[in-house]
Amino acid sequence: MDTTIPALPQSAPLYKEVKRHVMAALASGEWKPGAAIPAERRLSERYGTSIGTVRKAIDELCAENILIRQQGRGTFVASHNRDRMLFYFFHVVPADGPKAYPDVEFLAFTRGKADRVVAERLALEPGDAVVRFRNRLRLAGTPIMVDDITLAAARFAGLTERQLRTRPSTLYNLYQYSFGISVVRTRERLRAVAADGDIAALLDLAAGTPLLQIRRIACGYHDEPVEYRVSHVSTANHEYYAEIGT
């Protein structure tokens, strides 16, 4: 794993240096997801700065949802549980009614090579080995979404179909706990497309029905691409929800 600390300008503020060191410790796995990192006082000793400087570094990491502070308890490495998936990375909500966890059906798994597009999205060379799989998601029993996911085989060494099929929690939880890869950022591009026969069938829709297509790149601590995902959502009774400025 890449645990190097990206270069900073000579005159970078101290708290930015501290932040980089903390992120390096996270990326290296020194501090595990879900666990507490050392107390602010101990970090200030470790890095030779004042507590205020450590706090400012951690403030930024909390704002990015990479760390979570809890008064009286400590500061914890954000871990990918169902709640985080639902409230942070999953933007499909019922048009009316409360947000809910989707049920996932694992549909297909193949190994292959990256074409030009996927290579560019995942920062690979064309021809590099990838794994692909497809999930169908249901809300309240109704199929609403098909996910086609591509991973770089090299970054998920030893990944098996069985792991994907029988994972106990979310996909990002599996990446994090089984492969030490934490997704902390995503970039999504949305379009309206006509459903092809394949996906229409999986969603119980007529071919040609307008679907919301989401192309997501999920990135790790150093902004390195981790996963490429194309989702097709039936928006008859569901919507993609985005808030800006909160």
Add this chain to the structure above:
Amino acid sequence: MDTTIPALPQSAPLYKEVKRHVMAALASGEWKPGAAIPAERRLSERYGTSIGTVRKAIDELCAENILIRQQGRGTFVASHNRDRMLFYFFHVVPADGPKAYPDVEFLAFTRGKADRVVAERLALEPGDAVVRFRNRLRLAGTPIMVDDITLAAARFAGLTERQLRTRPSTLYNLYQYSFGISVVRTRERLRAVAADGDIAALLDLAAGTPLLQIRRIACGYHDEPVEYRVSHVSTANHEYYAEIGT
């Protein structure tokens, strides 16, 4: 205009109180968009707190893009210029090529009454007076988007078709400078829909073409709804772009 300070728990931290007071001053128009607010030192005197407490309040308002700090110059009230519109509230980007300013054509203007849906979105009573207007947006000459916008007439007293037609800058700039209403937040719900004949014609598309529909509620300082907007986007060569976790 509503310049009341929302209630806070008895034991609210000082910096939160300061933040509310600053927001009240903004909402009341005491500090105008684009202008500098008083220096931190002066604010600390005004509110009887330390400078650090004022900084913490302003930190939060900067994080929410309500204020903008510039070292050596001062702290400014965010104003709605074209750049802010483009980089913060406008999420439609070319599938390839750089982001650009859309050209706006004003197409239609009507006065009417709020139906149940609009009333709920704009926090009005059904039957309250509203103004509606339609814009077509082009990028590089090609029509890509139709906006249908609804405003509460009471909140935009004296608004004329001419103002909308001849506005020199963005719509949100007009709201801000002519009506003292600042949009600081939006909530958007996205769906894929089939183009109806009306909108298809405006976008040079066949009826039934899948379009991205965006239903946006724009809100002010106290989260009060200001504008309801339904956009239909042709995503043949453009996309809706969203970043999470940055």
Add this chain to the structure above:
DNA sequence: CCCAATTTGTTCGTATGTATA
């Protein structure tokens, strides 16, 4: 139930650096 230790949260103050006008 209370107490003590630990940890983060808030508030104050001060000094110095850096950018701007």
Add this chain to the structure above:
DNA sequence: TTATACATACGAACAAATTGG
């Protein structure tokens, strides 16, 4: 050059929440 304003960094004290005895 000087004055102003924000940015960084340090330190100290106390508050509030949590945990374990």
